Amino acid sequence: MSNYFNTLPLREQLNQLGVCDFMDSSEFLDGVNALKGKKLVIVGCGAQGLNQGLNLRDSGLNVSYALRKEAIEGKRDSWKNATENNFTVGTYEELIPTADVVINLTPDKQHTAVVNAVMPLMQQGATLSYSHGFNIVEEGTQIRKDLTVIMVAPKCPGSEVRAEYVRGFGVPTLIAVHPENDPQGKGLAQAKAYCVGTGGHKAGVLKSSFVAEVKSDLMGEQTILCGLLQTGSILSFDKMVEKGIDAGYASKLVQYGVEVITEALKHGGVTGMMDRLSNPAKIKAFEISEELKDIMRPLFQKHQDDIMSGEFSRIMMEDWANGDKNLLAWRAETGETAFEKTPAADVKINEQEYFDNYTLMVAFVRAGVELAFETMVQAGIKPESAYYESLHETPLIANTIARKKLFEMNRVISDTAEYGCYLFDQACKPLLADFMTRVDTDLVGKNFNEGKDNGVDNRKLIAVNEALRTHQVETIGATLRKAMTAMKTIKTA
Amino acid sequence: MSEPVVHITNLTLKYRHKPVLQDLNWTIKRNENWLLCGASGSGKTSLAKAIAGLTHSYGNIEICFNPNNSSPALAYYVANWFQFKDLEGQSNFYYQQRYNKQAVETTATVKAELESFGGKHALEIKELDRILAALGFSALVNSTLIQLSSGEHKKLQLVKAIWLKPQLLILDLPYNGLDVASRQNLNLLLDEISATGSQLILISNDTELPACLDHFAVIESGKLIEIEADERSSYEIDLISDRVPAFINDFAIPKTDTEIIKMVDVNISYGDKQVLKNINWEVKSGEKWVLQGHNGSGKSTLLSLICGDHPQAYANNFYLFGNKRGSGESIWEIKARIGLISPELHWYFDPSATVAQSIISGFYDSSGLFCDPGYTKKAQADELIHYFGLTAYQNTLMNELPLGKQRLALLARTIVKNPELLILDEPCQGLDQQQTRHFNQLVDELCSHGTTLIYVGHFESQLPACIENRILLENGAVKTVENIFSIT
Numbered sequence A: 001m002s003n004y005f006n007t008l009p010l011r012e013q014l015n016q017l018g019v020c021d022f023m024d025s026s027e028f029l030d031g032v033n034a035l036k037g038k039k040l041v042i043v044g045c046g047a048q049g050l051n052q053g054l055n056l057r058d059s060g061l062n063v064s065y066a067l068r069k070e071a072i073e074g075k076r077d078s079w080k081n082a083t084e085n086n087f088t089v090g091t092y093e094e095l096i097p098t099a100d101v102v103i104n105l106t107p108d109k110q111h112t113a114v115v116n117a118v119m120p121l122m123q124q125g126a127t128l129s130y131s132h133g134f135n136i137v138e139e140g141t142q143i144r145k146d147l148t149v150i151m152v153a154p155k156c157p158g159s160e161v162r163a164e165y166v167r168g169f170g171v172p173t174l175i176a177v178h179p180e181n182d183p184q185g186k187g188l189a190q191a192k193a194y195c196v197g198t199g200g201h202k203a204g205v206l207k208s209s210f211v212a213e214v215k216s217d218l219m220g221e222q223t224i225l226c227g228l229l230q231t232g233s234i235l236s237f238d239k240m241v242e243k244g245i246d247a248g249y250a251s252k253l254v255q256y257g258v259e260v261i262t263e264a265l266k267h268g269g270v271t272g273m274m275d276r277l278s279n280p281a282k283i284k285a286f287e288i289s290e291e292l293k294d295i296m297r298p299l300f301q302k303h304q305d306d307i308m309s310g311e312f313s314r315i316m317m318e319d320w321a322n323g324d325k326n327l328l329a330w331r332a333e334t335g336e337t338a339f340e341k342t343p344a345a346d347v348k349i350n351e352q353e354y355f356d357n358y359t360l361m362v363a364f365v366r367a368g369v370e371l372a373f374e375t376m377v378q379a380g381i382k383p384e385s386a387y388y389e390s391l392h393e394t395p396l397i398a399n400t401i402a403r404k405k406l407f408e409m410n411r412v413i414s415d416t417a418e419y420g421c422y423l424f425d426q427a428c429k430p431l432l433a434d435f436m437t438r439v440d441t442d443l444v445g446k447n448f449n450e451g452k453d454n455g456v457d458n459r460k461l462i463a464v465n466e467a468l469r470t471h472q473v474e475t476i477g478a479t480l481r482k483a484m485t486a487m488k489t490i491k492t493a
Numbered sequence B: 001m002s003e004p005v006v007h008i009t010n011l012t013l014k015y016r017h018k019p020v021l022q023d024l025n026w027t028i029k030r031n032e033n034w035l036l037c038g039a040s041g042s043g044k045t046s047l048a049k050a051i052a053g054l055t056h057s058y059g060n061i062e063i064c065f066n067p068n069n070s071s072p073a074l075a076y077y078v079a080n081w082f083q084f085k086d087l088e089g090q091s092n093f094y095y096q097q098r099y100n101k102q103a104v105e106t107t108a109t110v111k112a113e114l115e116s117f118g119g120k121h122a123l124e125i126k127e128l129d130r131i132l133a134a135l136g137f138s139a140l141v142n143s144t145l146i147q148l149s150s151g152e153h154k155k156l157q158l159v160k161a162i163w164l165k166p167q168l169l170i171l172d173l174p175y176n177g178l179d180v181a182s183r184q185n186l187n188l189l190l191d192e193i194s195a196t197g198s199q200l201i202l203i204s205n206d207t208e209l210p211a212c213l214d215h216f217a218v219i220e221s222g223k224l225i226e227i228e229a230d231e232r233s234s235y236e237i238d239l240i241s242d243r244v245p246a247f248i249n250d251f252a253i254p255k256t257d258t259e260i261i262k263m264v265d266v267n268i269s270y271g272d273k274q275v276l277k278n279i280n281w282e283v284k285s286g287e288k289w290v291l292q293g294h295n296g297s298g299k300s301t302l303l304s305l306i307c308g309d310h311p312q313a314y315a316n317n318f319y320l321f322g323n324k325r326g327s328g329e330s331i332w333e334i335k336a337r338i339g340l341i342s343p344e345l346h347w348y349f350d351p352s353a354t355v356a357q358s359i360i361s362g363f364y365d366s367s368g369l370f371c372d373p374g375y376t377k378k379a380q381a382d383e384l385i386h387y388f389g390l391t392a393y394q395n396t397l398m399n400e401l402p403l404g405k406q407r408l409a410l411l412a413r414t415i416v417k418n419p420e421l422l423i424l425d426e427p428c429q430g431l432d433q434q435q436t437r438h439f440n441q442l443v444d445e446l447c448s449h450g451t452t453l454i455y456v457g458h459f460e461s462q463l464p465a466c467i468e469n470r471i472l473l474e475n476g477a478v479k480t481v482e483n484i485f486s487i488t
């Protein structure tokens, strides 16, 4: 098997990278009809598998689960998840041959093995669905020509997929049809129906391609989402300890700070987050984030280049073949950092204090979000896709850090993201060494405004606000967030 | 004369920038037990929180604890609303998550929670069993927090408070969601702790109260006025207008012969714990039912099946609106025909929606509003906003309003689409008696046009007049199904 993207001529590469259509709600008027009465068999019952299945069934579709023998015999969690929620569970042999749609929701690393086991059992003309395109694009798995291949990728963790559905809403979702596998031309209709079944159509659906989804997803998770949050957290913690701030306080500030800060990002974009700072702090955060962008730009570009060329997947798959040697070593190393090992102190930190005392993280987040977005767009990824894979997902990842620090983050994200995160972190720390020597406790650990008067130069502030607000991630974000939260205007006939 | 225990002078307090209490004065003396009543929004909760030191206020609050009293020197507040956290200290749970098997193990057990509370306050474990038994809670100690119903969460808080026996105990609407037996036992326990070192401030508009209460007060226009026990009812303020909204009379719901609900031997269990046992029940179009049973008898699980909220519905034999459940219908098709209010719906409701958005969201059965409803729906909602006296609050966010007002908005949401089936699970929690009476009149009015009704209420005296059938659950099984005539 060879990397699918690399087998394409340039024109087709650009073509597929550029598939990006924010779908109008009128495209979903047919509801779940394209899948009604069809037999949907989900392979794997983990975070995505269970929650997508619950939603699809509650939308009136016929859902059952095919699990590997060991899971059924060992009554593993996946088996419990499915049976205790009253789903039919069976082996591949029992369920796949009669399935109209087989939904592969196993971990990405297992996809080749799973698809090899499942494909021969699938009936002629059936559909194979994914929630992430790595297997098709990076591993270049070839799917039987009679099968339709689609992707429905919720841009949220599984629990969120369920929580938003039961409140009558959904999570933003990317859908795609693999151009090599749409023999009957039914792929898009099925992907749309699937998306209605999970509730995604209420929160904004982006018609994408396998290629665009993978190349942007990898880039986002490695750089801003996981990589920079990890690097920024560790550097911030170490700096505070070095400068004599109480380690327990520092641990708490870092653990919960990213979540509080990115909550503002979620609601109001980079602008909303920066607006939480006092005017002098905002100007300072702007200046240092400009500096950070200059320092880190080559690294972001390298990650994007390696993702585009397939170099990233190649070395990662080498590591898979090598028993995850690098991954496990880096994971162990992360578990040993001082931040990870210092328990958060039982001190109260007010919401605003997280901004005032952790201005450095605000700068990291702004720099990372904008850089990831800019780099993706330069590489030919459309702004809407770039937005979902950078700004949109940052608060979701930050939430996992608040739960149990970096260990939890790396446990929850996929192995692919984890591998990329460590790669980034390894390279980024030395890059920032010099910058960090110039950082003091006014930026991290103490209130930036302490002992300063609140005055700023009008023109300077206006220029800063202007630069923040007119960035493309902000303009596109405003449109997409509107679709996501409230008051989407429905066209009346 | 005994010395003052709580001495409040010139207390002024704002709730979200609106003045609530204005130069309020109040003296509570040793051994006095007070009842505090007043309309919803009058400032009862704010005052209670100020005394417990949980909210910022201007003026002076002095509390003199008795150093010779062995009870903890604390002003302990039991909120009208409750929140719990998972093992990682977070509390972002979602609606009906407790029915999702996968999610159950992320919260502590009741036992662990109580042990940690007892440890923190150095309480005697042996005292606990009796309190648990009196409130019917003993069987739940091994449950996890997320599995508890709202009534059970309420009880857990009361168990803690009574076990703690603080010198000053402030209870905010403690009877909400409690069944008859628990209410009576709670009153006995309160009498008991008040005789042995605790003083009570009880916020309630209910009539069955502990005997130890000897002082009564109402908050009006930001001031506290002491009243006589029998003066209470005249202080209730009418907030719901009398004229029923016009649209309610405009649509009659066609009567059909098919059963609205038909359950055949319905069973629900979690592991080896069976919560519903062989339920057989039929509800015909236009019937008015009351569903009763002790806390934990299975009422909310039964209702969650009907509302399409329970995943185990798919393994059972039952019919909704004539269709077998799990035969290809979506839960949204089911919800479209039901108007639901329940403590859980309220608890998980989107706190950042405005009152108007919340009401309109009833058309879509969503928690919060995600689309533009158009003119007709807005107009219908407007009528209800007016009817429920919410005009001044229509653009206020839900989380900026006191509980009683939020509840009125959600009641309006429940009926805004004039549904075929109304499921009212303790609809009047947090309302005063006058508001409850008015709401029940509205329910009677609605139901005279063919609506089918299932009503859950723990207070016999607060049921709508139209109710004609009763189903009583006990420990997950149907105890009685009967016709009842004229509850007056």
Ligand SMILES: NC(=O)c1ccc[n+]([C@@H]2O[C@H](COP(=O)([O-])OP(=O)(O)OC[C@H]3O[C@@H](n4cnc5c(N)ncnc54)[C@H](OP(=O)(O)O)[C@@H]3O)[C@@H](O)[C@H]2O)c1
Pocket (backbone or CB within 6 Å): A043, A044, A045, A046, A047, A048, A049, A067, A068, A071, A076, A077, A078, A079, A104, A105, A106, A107, A108, A110, A113, A114, A131, A132, A153, A154, A155, A156, A157, A158, A412, A414
């Ligand atoms: N997590 C997210 O936030 C997210 C978001 C969007 C898309 N996705 C995508 O969704 C897919 C599933 O991810 P997930 O996070 O839901 O995974 P997960 O929670 O790790 O669940 C994986 C499931 O697959 C089963 N499984 C593991 N190895 C297997 C094998 N070799 N053969 C058969 N079954 C196997 C596991 O059950 P047993 O081990 O018991 O057999 C488990 O039920 C991935 O493609 C991922 O990229 C994830």
